[in-house]
Structures are given as C-alpha cells and as structure tokens.
Amino acid sequence: MHLPAVLLLSAVAATPAQIANPGFEMIADGDAPAAWTPAPGHQPAALTTEAPRSGERAACIVGDGQPRAWRQTLAQPATRVYTASGWFRARGLRLGPRDYARFYFHILYKDRPYSDATQIYRDIPAGTYDWTRFSVRLVPQTQWPIDQIWVTVAAQASAGTLDFDDLELGPATALGGTLSMEWANGLKPRILADMTQATPREALSPRLRRGHWKVIDYAAGNIEGKMVWASEETGAPPLTIPLNATGWHAVYLGLADPASLGCRVLARLTRDRAYVPRTRARGALEEVLFRVDDLTGQSLHIAQQPDGMRADAGLAYVKLVPLTPEEVARVRADRAETAHRRLVATIDGFSYIYSRRPTTEEDLLLETETYRDSDFGTLILQMSGADMVNYPSSIGEMHGQDLDDFARQGDRYYAEAIRELAAKKINPTKTLIEGAHRVGMQVHVSVRTAAWVHTEPLSDFFGSRFYDQHPEWRCRDRDGTVVARMSFAVPEVRAHLVSVLREAVSFGADGANILFARGVPVILYEKPFLDLFQQRYQEDALKLPETDPRIRELRAELLTQFLREVRQMLDEEAARRGDGKRLALSIFCLANEADNLEYGLDIRHWSREKLVDLVLPYLGAGGSKARAYDLAFFREVCAPAGIPVKPTLVAWSTPDLDDMMHRAVELYDAGADGLTIWDANSGADRGDRWAVTSRLGHIEDVRRLAEEGAPMPPVLRFGRLGDLRVDGRYSQNWGF
Template identity: 35%
Template sequence: MTRRTLILSGAAAAGAQSREALYLSNLDRCQPASALSRKPRRGHWRMLDYEAEGIKGVMLVAGQNTGAPEIRYAPAVTGRHEIWFGLRSYSGVDQSQLDVRLSGDKAFTRVIHRGEDRGRLDEYYWKTADLAGQEIVFRQRRRQLVPGDPESVANPCAGAWLAYIKLVPAGGTAERHEKRLYAHHDAWSYTYEFRPTTVEEIRSELEPFRDTDFSRIYWEGGMGDRMYLPTRTGVPATDHWIEDPYRVGDRLAAETWQAWKRAGIDPFRTALEHARSMGLEFHATYRPAGFHFPVPEDEWNTGGLYDRHPEWRGRDKQGRVTPRLSYAYPEVRKAALGFIGEMLAYPVDGVCIAYNRRPPLVEYEPPVVEAFRKKTGLDATKLDDRDPRWLRSRAEVLTAFMRELRAVAGAKPVTAIVMRNEAENLYFGMDLEAWIREGLVDTIVPYTSAERLLSTADSWENPADLDFFVRITRGTKCELAPNMMPRVMPPETYLRRANGIYRLGVDRLFFWDTNARYDFSPSWSILRRLGHKEEVRAWARSGSRAVARPGRKLLKLGDWDLTYATPG
C-alpha cells in the first residue's frame, strides 16, 4: 500500500513546514522477490501483514537466526526527500537493527531502534537525498562468530522489523549546517563488535557524519605502543600472539586486523580519505597511557616497551613499581613521539592527546623527585600528595612533552583531552595555563565534570563547572570544546546541556565515542545539528518542550489483534 497524508514533519530540520508525506508500506515489493517469504525461513525476509493508526501494509521481519540477504526497494520518486523508517523491536534486548544505503552510496549506515514499546511503530529520520534513479538497499546485520564460515547459523543476527518507508519532499535547498561539533571514534570498538573486514565497512563508521554539524573527526591511531595502523615500530593490533582471547569480541577484533593485513587494507588511511571526501577534518588521536593494561588485556602489548624496559616504569610515593611507563623518563616521551610521528606521516589535519584514559603519566619517579629536591631542598615523598609546590614542579614533565609534541606537529593543530577542573589537571601533571601561554595547545577538551573520569555520569549539569576553562582560554588562540557525557542521552538533555554551554560564550562541542551515539534515534536527530546555536536557544526560550518522537500505535500484527491484551 502506498499512502499519502498531510503531516507536520519533525525532521532533522527544525521548524519544518507542513508537507505531504508519502508512506511506502508495501514492502512486499522489495527485490529480489526470491528473498521474501510468508513463513519464517532461514535466508529470507518474512512478510507480515499489519495495521497501525492511519496505515496498513506488509512489514519485513528477520530474526536472530535468519541470515536474511540484501534487498532493494525502488521508491519511484524524484527530487530531494527526507527518508524515514517505521521501526519496531521485539523487546529491549532485541533492538531492531538495519544496515541501509542508497544504491549510489559507497557504504551502508547502521540504524538501531531504541524503542521499548512492542505496540508502537517509531519513525526514525535517516537522511535527505535526491532519490532520482535511486533504490533503498537494506541488509540484516550479522556478526560472524564462526571462523571461515560467514553463512553458519551460529553467526547471530540482529532482529529487524521494518514496517514502512516515509518520504517527505525536502525542496531544492540543501540543509544548512553550522560546523561547531567535534566527534571522536576509538577505531577499535567496532572491530570488537562487528568484525569488519572490508574498506566499505570502515567507511560505514564515518557515513553518519555526512550532512551534519560535525566538522572534525578525532580518529584514534594508537595508545602507548599499540597501534591502529600498519606500524613500523609499535605493537600491531593483530594480536596474533594471543592464544586464548578472553572475550569473543577480542577474538573478532584480532580476526579483523589480521584480515585487513592480509588484504593490504590500511584502516587509518581509509578512514582519513573517506572523512576528507565528506568534508570532515581528520585529527589523529593518541592515548599516551596505553603501554600496559590490566588483566585480561595484559597480553595486548606483549613484547612491547613495558616488557623490554622495566626501568622506565612508574614509582609510587613509597617507591614501589607501578604498572605503567612514566613520562618522567625522556626515553618514554621520545618513544611516544615516534608513534605519534607514524600518524603524522599521513596527511592528517591535527593531532590529539587523550589524557583522559588511564592517568597518571608521571608519579614519584627518581628523576622528578630529585629535580624537585634540587630546586627546593624538599623531599616530595614527605609532603602532602597535593602540595602545590610539588604538583607545579611535577607538571613540568608533561609541559616538556607538550613542547616536544609541538616541535613534531609543527603548524598542525594540537588538541588535549583533559580532566574536570584545575585541581584535578594539576594533580595529574597538567599545567593547562602554561600550555596555553606557550602556544602548545590549540583546543582544550574537558572530558567530564564527574570525578575520576566517570563516563556514565552526567557532565556539565552546572555550566559553572566550566568557569576555569572559560577563563584560561578567553582572549587566547586556544579554543574550548567541552565533551558531553554520558554517551547516550535523551534529546532534551543534549539540548539543555548545549544551551548551558553556549551561554558561557563557548562555540565548540565535543562528543567522545560518537560511534556509540549515531543510531538515528531522536537523540541523534538532535545531536547531529546541535551546532545550530540559535535553534538551541530558541528551544530553551520556548520552555524546553519535549522533543517530538513521531510514530504510531500498532493495532494488528499478522492475525493477532494487539488491542486485545492478555498477560504472559
């Protein structure tokens, strides 16, 4: 059934006008027809009749064991349209997921339904595109767990419930973007989750940023001596020496990197080139504390610098060895700069140091304790841990590293992801005011306002928590880009946090692990255009109303009347 109705579209563009929407609910028209079945069959999409408020049609369903093939739908329209999908999930632990692309696209994108109500169809905005001559291509998501057998039934699939496609005419004017947003991608978690082995799958990780307010992607290239690119001197992410990976995802990640190596695929270069093709700046990101990890990741750096140079390890206040390499040793800083240099050998737009993971980088190592004693005549091990004289002296280590980094990076912008306030930064050896004063950093990203870098806590609920960062960057060439946490938030929370930050005069926003956020839910529809400061302010002035979550009640599914409810 093809249905036309007049609606108020709550599309990605705020202030959308009333437009005639085309509902394509006859999904039994998908091709090839041989991929469709009225009964549940492995390797087929199940066609299921349904009725919902104001619409009825044929839904496509694929289960966790189905292994449904790629199918195409020809919408037979021309011109620019917003493309929406009517989705359902079976339950909270079986979130409906689809890989989607247009026939002219270079890569799929991943749409994840976050709804909990099985009696509702939610409408998710995907993107706006000219549909002349285009088909919409769908693919069930499958995770290959069985080595060497991608078709095995033991490879679990994500459930999928697609009820209809909604098309809304968008006119000839392209959506305006205000490029204030910065995204981060850890370049590893998708290998753990999905086992990608092709160039296309790497591109898919970047496609959601197309036609959004994002201007930069911070893509990780390494941590410590573990590198996420074809490395000359570091430890590769192939993990081929690990006989018994602890988690399934660890094995899948290793298989991914080994497959890329065999195929001659450089994921770092692939990501860089695709980001550039989309108009995104590409900033290489490095975790300086990644030379050693706790169990069960302790095998990741086998044979690396931590194993080969125990004399470079950290020391605590009592002189005991700690499980990390210390930047108090010039040799460690030189090694880190060498790994960063491997990333800078690519035509990247900047470099970022992610200090927000596994601090500290300097403790009570003999060189830094002795330097303090010579300068002050005091024994640092006898002072309070937070004695400002000691902390200022110890901070000279990372200031030296930042000077060395600036020499290596040259004119390329340097970003630092840092702690929550002045005291915590100084405690972990970071004198941000000195870095800014000497021109060693171009962008400061406070990771969170929560203690101990807690990723699950709300950040910047009180915008005044950013006062220190606003003060030290005001009137300088260093910009401030606060990070918003946690990774997943309701759309209203994104708007509220952004409004509070913008009111401080801050002009940039940062999002750690954006690959955990771009699900095309209502939250992503807000986040993707959160650079529109005036829209954010207008929302706040209008009373911070709830963001529309378009959809409709599901009335009948197959032969079951969903208005007739019984327990169990």
C-alpha cells in the same frame, strides 16, 4: 503497496489551534474561567488574584491531597506539530509518591478510538519558584487528522500551591526535518509499504529461513503492507528498494519490531559508500528520519549488520516527503553554514571493531558516514590505546594476534577483524581519516597517554610489549608501588608516543590529540623523575610534601616538553606535505585549573606558548576532584590566544536527552565555543537521540529544544500481523 496518504487532506482542518481565555481573565457562570472545565476524575481548580503573571487573574491549584484540574477542548485544529507553553509559579508545592503536577495534552483523531490518542505531558516540578515558563512539543500521528486536542493542567499535591497563567499553543519551529510533519508536504507523502518490491526477490521468504528476509503482512494505523524481517541469526543479504523518485525528498523509515526483540536496520542510497544504522522500534512501528537528499536516480539499500554482535532487523515502509524549492534552498544553506559545525566527536579505535567486526572498507566507513550533514566538524580518532594500534606497525602493536583464547567475545572479534583487514591491506585508521574528510570533518589522531596494560584477566590482550620490556621506566608512587603507567619523565617514553603519533598523522590526519583525561598521573616518583629533581634542586623529592610547588612545576615542565616534541613532529610532517597548512594539536584535559596543575597540565602556559590549538576539558576523569567545568578559567587563558574550548559530554552517560540539552545550553552560556561528544556514535543509530546530538551546534535550536523537550519519533501500534488481530482486548501472547 503504495499508499499516497493524500486522503488525509480532505479531513485536515485549516483552523490553527488557539487556546481560549489563556490567561483566565474571563469568568463564566459559577466563578469558573470561561472555556475551562474540570477534567474527569478531578475537582475544579481555583483562581487567584495574587500577583498574576499578567492581567488580573491566574489559575491556582491548592495542595489539599485532592486531584484538581482545568481542561479545555480545542475542536478540529490543523494537523501539525505544535509547541505548548505556560507560565507556572509554585509556593511550597510538595508532591508525594502518588502525587503529580502536569501540563497535559491529549490528541484525539477523527474516527479513531480513544486508545489511539496521543498523550503528551510536561511534569511541573515541586518546590518554590516565581513565574517560570515550561514548554512541551506536541507530535501527533501522521496517518490520521486531528479531531480534538485536550489542554489540561492537573495536579494532586499534599501541600503548597501551583499557579498557572498565559497558556499558549502554536505551530512548532522546524528542527532539521526530524518529523515528517515539519515539511510543507509532510501530510502528502508517498508511502512504499510493500517491501516485496525489493530485490533480489529470491532473498524473500514467507517463513523464517536462514539467509532470507521473512515477509509479514501487517496493518498499522491507515497503512497496510508487507514488511520484511530477519533475526540476528538469519544472515539475510542486502535488499534494494526502488524509490522511483526525482528531486529532493525527506526519507523516513518505518522500523518494524513486532515482537519487542529490537530492531537495527542499515540503510544507504545508491551513491553512498557506506550504510548508516537506524534502530529501536520498541515493540511497534517507529518512523525515523533517514536522509534529506536529491533522490534522482537513487534506490534505497537496506541490510542487517553483517558480522559481530548482530541484531534483528525489520522494515515495514519507506516514506518519501517531497521538498518545496524553498525548503531545498533552506537545507542547502544550512549545510553550507560552517558556523554550526562546532562539535567534536571521539572514536576510540576499538569499540566499533569489538562490537561490529568490520572487515571491509564499507563496514568501516559506517563510523564516519554517520556524521554526514551533521554539526560535527572535528573527529578525535584514537588508534586504541597508548601504543596499541589497529593496523600493522613497526612502532605500535596489534593486540590479540598471538592469542587463541579471549576473555570476551568482542576481543576475539577485534583481533580477527584487524587481522583480516591487514591481510586485505585495509588500514582502519587511514580509512576513517579519509571517510571523515569526505563528510567534511577534520581529524586529529589520538593516543591515550596511560593505556599500557589492563588488570587480569585482560592483561594478555591489552598488555604492551614496550611496557613489559621497560619496567625501569614505569611510574612509581611515593612508597615505591609500581603504577601501571610509563613515565613522561623519560625521554624514550615520550619519543615512543611521538613516533606512534607521527605514523598515524602520516595517514593524512589534520593533527594530533593527546588524551590526558584518561589516566593521569603520567609522572610520579620513579627514579628518572627523582634524579631530575635532585639535579635541579639538590633535594630528595620523597622527603618533601606532595604539595611542594617544585614537584608540580617539574612535572609541568616535562609535560610541556612533551607537547613541544609533538608540536615539532607536526611541523615536520606539515613541511613534508608542503601544502602550507598547520597541523593542529589538541588536548583532552581535566575540568579546572587546580586538577590540571595537580598532574602537571599547565593549560595557562601552553596557551601562552600557543602549543595547542584546541582544548577539550573532560569532567569526571579518574583522579580529578572537580564537580563542574570552570569555563571562566579556560576562557581567561585560551581566548586571548584564539584557542577554542569545547567541554565534553559523554554520550553513553547522558541517556536523558532533556538533561543533555540543558547541559549543552549551560555550557554555551558559560562561554563554550562548542561541545565535544565523547563516543558520539553511541546512540547515533537512535532517531530521537541523533536528532538532538547531531544538531547541538545549532545553539538557538538547542535552546528551544531544551525548553520544549526532544522530538520523539512517531510510533504506530500494529493492528494486524499476518491474519491475526493484535490490537484487541485480549493479548494473543497471554498463553505463553
């Protein structure tokens, strides 16, 4: 079923939304501000003449335990994405467990019940602060024209006052096409809602059936169609959906999760070499951006995750929004602008195999295809550990190949997958290097300097033969306790890791990365270090305090020597290639100078000697004491040498998008040249998260987003599934 959705246009008002009396200057009868009324269930707010932000008055809510508010109704505004902002001042504002202070908006739709209204708000913080601007992005549903917008400032506080002034509502700035209404033709899409047009038709079934997609009739909003759905156990084959489109379009997927079981759909165009994932429908229909591209001669291909930790998949519709010539030019210019590509991503070389069990080049390339047309310009590609690699090697080793039992299911997936890939002569590291190059990224292959062995019961899987064969080269603490590290005071240890890197760089990488941030120290009080110290200073380091500067100086000298050895290897590889290009050396280090020097990481010296080309500080590494990045230090020592500094945000430990954006702005303002996103592909399948993460190199856009809040994908409630209404007063599932 193809729904053009142009019926919206006749009902869409051309009048822009504009708040009347936004500064509360005009007074109506009864001393209330003109155009404002109390919200239902609330007492009137008040007015104040005490130091308004502008004019002679501001609105005021006194914290007396009563719910108070001013509300204004905007009639028949244009249907589009809006940004609302206002200025707020708090003086001793105290909010108890049931209290609130909110800048609140209701979007009501023409001829739709209140239950379909979109509600959006921004919490206003308690405390004491001067006039501060707070903003929020208003994203309406796309299938109905807006009838009214209710603008409300409401609070119930136990003490203090909240003043507000100069409220605004205006068109939102487009942010990469995340929302279909950002485009000029966003309200004139072509919607493909009948998934039975997909091929092969024999892969479709009206019932749950192994190896088939279940077809389900549905209605949601003004869309009626036939979705396809498959469970994690189904093993359904890929489907091809003809788009029959020419020219540039924004393509959106209507992810379907009718039973709150989760949803993960893989999608690609005909020309693509790999799928990319889109996920999370939250028990409803969630519209997420898939791609902005020229669709001439292209079909859409969808699939389930073929192996590993599988997931349910459902697709209800495909939305195609044609771009205007001006929009096409803007998209192309933005993609050609390399200044935005200031982001660094990491892939650990293990987790994606552990979870997905990829056994083909297409399966592997999902990891890099994700970064196409994003702000990521550099990939730090780990092979898995110190000398743990995911390909046949005479230097490193493929873990799990001698086991028939595994502590975790994912470890078995990993061992089986790399064995199958090796049998097919497919090298995962080489494949991802080539895939990253195809999407415009530079690649630094990376070793974890301390990842030699794991605690029980994982030691059989993660143990290193090199570590096992050379107990004399392990690190030891002052009391003689063996520490699970190999000492960089030993030339053979350094040479072993240089050889691991040399092999990986030879696959076509653009440089090497040393991951010091995972596992310092790598030099302690083992005999090789003690002998060097005795030879140098004629003293026993064990009889000196740990703070003796000579101990740290010798550690730093040894780690500097290691970097020189890596640098020499890179120069030799560059000479072998003969293309005149320098191979880069990047490092992950700790967050400030003191922590780095504690473990022999002399960033100041490395910068002066120009040993490194890119510095990636990491906050929160084991053994560190820093609670914040000292970017002033890094700028001081790295900027004179022209070395970019890109501090790290960890994708899976910053689930709150607003927090991620605010932290990004703080780091840019402190002098960061870019950002490193650790495990950037963690959450890349979520439309809302990737809309933010993939564009963190657009600094001014990030500033706006940090103020307005992240754009959330539109969500539609199902009205009908099969022949059963599911939006009534009584849930059909209450009996289970």
